[in-house]
Amino acid sequence: MQNVKVLIVDDEPNIRDLLSTSLRFAGFSVHAVKNGAEAVYAAEKGEPDIILLDVMLPDMNGFSVTKKIRSMGINAPVLFLTARDETEDKITGLTVGGDDYMTKPFSLDEIIARIHAILRRTKTAEVEESVIDAGEIKINQDAHEVFVNGELVDLSPTEYKLLRFLISNPNRVLTKAQILDHVWEYDFNGEMGIVESYVSYLRKKLDPMTAEPVITTKRGVGYMYKTAKNGK
């Protein structure tokens, strides 16, 4: 994945910052704007590979923006961001043509995974495979399936997201705060103990099937997923 350009369109400064920062950190080239007019302009100038578009904007709604952009010959796929309570009536047709949508509040890891999925489908850029291969453990992201030494393991959605986050940052300690910020929705305001709980769940399911424990605790720091052998 090299130099994938993301255009973020959202009127809430908090969301804009949150997305900008974390997508930039994830290796994307980011440009963020706050309304439809700016979005149209930026889409034309910047030629983004993908657009993150809030459906509810002050000047025009996300669909008008899409229409305008598409009519200008820009075919970048769109990942719509919608509030959870406006899903049922307004979301028809959102998943057409490689586009997709996410409800707010979302988790950062999930949104990055979605972006990758869309880029993979639309092939607008060089993107990694849909299968994450980390030695004993393989994650098929299309099927949302996890295999440990070839055997399918049944994980809950949160377990799945946590494992995916750990595995995509191998051999690197992640603090509980980082994990919470990336795996859980951004408005989650519970305790960090939940990370401990979920690590425990994961270990209970994974460890019986692996040679060595897969998640190691760095006391006072956080957790780390360690790849079995050769690091790459």
Place this chain on the structure above:
Amino acid sequence: MQNVKVLIVDDEPNIRDLLSTSLRFAGFSVHAVKNGAEAVYAAEKGEPDIILLDVMLPDMNGFSVTKKIRSMGINAPVLFLTARDETEDKITGLTVGGDDYMTKPFSLDEIIARIHAILRRTKTAEVEESVIDAGEIKINQDAHEVFVNGELVDLSPTEYKLLRFLISNPNRVLTKAQILDHVWEYDFNGEMGIVESYVSYLRKKLDPMTAEPVITTKRGVGYMYKTAKNGK
């Protein structure tokens, strides 16, 4: 299927967008215009392999367009789009010479299937087979027949479309929103619960005849049709 050129003729921008986007994503080369005059011009210049033609156009009706185009020696098959309440006599005679028609509102999956069917019949391009073979289940698209281990299963139209959509995206989780967007008509604005209902219907009919359940639920994500071969 490579580089099949589709010409879309419809005066409603929404329909044009919807069709353009999803056909382009389905691998077609798309050109969309908004009236009869443009259609004639585009048909001559673009040499489309198939034309999607709204019968009701602002300047001239679809039949005049067809006549004109054909008189110019362009024999691309036409898939007419008509409103559901259009009178019967207007529609008769539409399906001669490889042509066909669909009533609005249509489902995206269905229109793509129709295009493939027409191309198959007229052999204007390389198109995939009419039989979808997915292990235990085979779908004969020409006959609209589904066989499970060689035995014919009777499905309702919607059941058929749902199964076809699931099977043509094997080993990939499809969200209820995706299913709704592709299988149901584009103006459907009911609840996603209907997908659950139809999955239930399908299972009730299919599962008794298969070794393992064919549709797996990914709780919190969607549904997946899984082919027999291992999850590599």
Place this chain on the structure above:
DNA sequence: AGCATCATTCAGACTATTCTCAGGAAACCT
């Protein structure tokens, strides 16, 4: 007209999942 099939909604049963909490285990320190 009468019957059969189909599409859609809905509610209740059911199950998986999320999250918190608290006691005990393990690691770390002096």
Place this chain on the structure above:
DNA sequence: AGGTTTCCTGAGAATAGTCTGAATGATGCT
């Protein structure tokens, strides 16, 4: 070792997601 901190994990309550049968109306067929 003893004390302190951090982590692990089982239990339980609340919640969210899913399945299914039944009711309703629409559509189509004979």
